Amino acid sequence: MARKINLSNEKGRDTVVNFQGQTAKKTTRFVTPDGAPIKNKKYIKSTAKQSLAKLVEKYGSLEDLADAIISEDPELDFEVTGKFLTQTSRVYVNDQNKVVFRIKKTEKIFDNKGGLKDSRPPKQLIANINTDKPLKWSGKMFPKSKIYNKFVFIRKYQIVHDSGLKYDFLYDIAKKLQEKNAMMLIGSGKGTGPAIMQDGGKPFRIFLEGKVKGEEYLLLMHISNLELKPIPE
Numbered sequence: 001m002a003r004k005i006n007l008s009n010e011k012g013r014d015t016v017v018n019f020q021g022q023t024a025k026k027t028t029r030f031v032t033p034d035g036a037p038i039k040n041k042k043y044i045k046s047t048a049k050q051s052l053a054k055l056v057e058k059y060g061s062l063e064d065l066a067d068a069i070i071s072e073d074p075e076l077d078f079e080v081t082g083k084f085l086t087q088t089s090r091v092y093v094n095d096q097n098k099v100v101f102r103i104k105k106t107e108k109i110f111d112n113k114g115g116l117k118d119s120r121p122p123k124q125l126i127a128n129i130n131t132d133k134p135l136k137w138s139g140k141m142f143p144k145s146k147i148y149n150k151f152v153f154i155r156k157y158q159i160v161h162d163s164g165l166k167y168d169f170l171y172d173i174a175k176k177l178q179e180k181n182a183m184m185l186i187g188s189g190k191g192t193g194p195a196i197m198q199d200g201g202k203p204f205r206i207f208l209e210g211k212v213k214g215e216e217y218l219l220l221m222h223i224s225n226l227e228l229k230p231i232p233e
Contacts, residue, residue, distance in 0.1 A: 014134035048097035138191025174210030
């Protein structure tokens, strides 16, 4: 299903266009020996009573637990282990594996050495990819041969047109990017700010990649939330 993004070009002109993910078609199919299709199902492996912490607490030590596993199979609950699951709901539990109903979420910020920089309530960010203010053309070009060593890309979308005017708009962007053989950063503010895909979502960087062939074009959005930096010595 196509989604909307308000995008500007090099001249500062903007328009709302569609973008969508492209799912690769499966080329293999798994079947049983008799040719029937394989179905994935969830099943119960164990309950909280069979967790390692609970079993060690019960038997006193890992050595005693190992002996018990050989002789008694305490890691299995024969009443429920192997039962298939249908509808499930996520719950939160405390360190005693008891369900809790009031929780307080905390966002932790770490530096590039793994040290904790800050601990704070999570920020509720508002989507900004389809508002009155378009994501701007930053002008910052990154050569394709180098950008994959600078950022981790987690997802990509194809931007598509739904009218002749939008075709010209997107084709021109794709052509300029192909001529530069580079990907370009777009974003909020002056073009370098974060892009929020949905309310409550995380901030991302968006890089545009363009290709043209005759009258055809391909304009892709590459999504990144991690920049690669050298480890300090």
